[in-house]
Amino acid sequence: MQAIRGAITVSENTVEAIREAVTELLDELEGRNQIQPKDMISVTFSVTRDLDTIFPAAIARARPGWDNVAMLDVQQMHVEGSLQHCIRFLIHANLPTCAVIHHIYLRNAANLRPDWSLPQSLQASQQVMKSKV
Numbered sequence: 001m002q003a004i005r006g007a008i009t010v011s012e013n014t015v016e017a018i019r020e021a022v023t024e025l026l027d028e029l030e031g032r033n034q035i036q037p038k039d040m041i042s043v044t045f046s047v048t049r050d051l052d053t054i055f056p057a058a059i060a061r062a063r064p065g066w067d068n069v070a071m072l073d074v075q076q077m078h079v080e081g082s083l084q085h086c087i088r089f090l091i092h093a094n095l096p097t098c099a100v101i102h103h104i105y106l107r108n109a110a111n112l113r114p115d116w117s118l119p120q121s122l123q124a125s126q127q128v129m130k131s132k133v
Helices: 015-033 056-061 107-111 120-132
Strands: 002-009 040-047 070-075 086-093
Touching: 002 015, 002 107, 015 056, 015 086, 040 056, 056 070, 086 107
Parallel strands: 040 070
Antiparallel strands: 002 086, 040 086
């Protein structure tokens, strides 16, 4: 079993903005880790207290294959001065211990773990590539 962590920030507290961010985060998770929902044991999403218009798990559950994954939404502990508008995940998955794991930290959440984050220039080029497809 392996654990995969990740986070992304959201531009505003709307269903559309949260849906866009969760979709981007999970697309990146699946693409960089070559993971399928059938490999996932559980997913815990946490959100900062300023995000309350939709559950990230509800968005994930609508993705192909994700409806059988055990998911939980929780509120992230508030610490004064901490990153706002942030969605995090912790995934436990049945992956070989030798599998290379890519933790996904996007947008302003890249500041939480710069050692695990894609360079901003790479993130920007991936967005350009996605928009051209």
